[in-house]
Amino acid sequence: MRIGQLSQRTGVPARMLRYYEEQDLLHPERADNGYRDYPEPAVYRVQQIRGLLDSGLTTEIIRRILPFLGDPDRIHLHPQCLTPELADLLEAEATRIQQRIDCLSRNRDAIHAYLAAVRTLKS
Incomplete structure (x- = not known):
């Protein structure tokens, strides 16, 4: 899906989605025309990012823990990664x-x- 669609589905402005990408929190593919192309799971990922930001976490911390977050309320962090x-x-x-x-x-x-x-x- 394109950035406008992701924005509409998550309620997060496209500008903020680009910021998340700059902060290495989102990783869209690029279409041949250069447009961002987000997979369906990006909807959930953006919701996760928003929730973590709303709870007061910094983008630095979110970037470090995001790879270990899967389903809601579950952290898949191997103890050696901490x-x-x-x-x-x-x-x-x-x-x-x-x-x-x-x-x-x-x-x-x-x-x-x-x-x-x-x-x-x-x-």
Whole structure:
């Protein structure tokens, strides 16, 4: 499928799909006319990339782990592939994500407390 079709099916702009290619996250074939040609599994791959980016992972980390991701919620990473450098990088990311979760939880709790206080005043 061409880039416009992939964009339409995934909701990801064509410009972003080209960026994913620049970041070595997507690898389309090239047709004789130079157009990108994406296989059907690219739809799922783009959805995976979006999910990983939305969770806060960097393209560097995604590029390193993407080859080991198959089906949703499954990682096919042989233990020997986990270098100390990658382990440190993933551990730092897990810590950073936990900090974001903690911050979001505090903000959620503050909003709920505010709403409860306002609703009490209205009663």
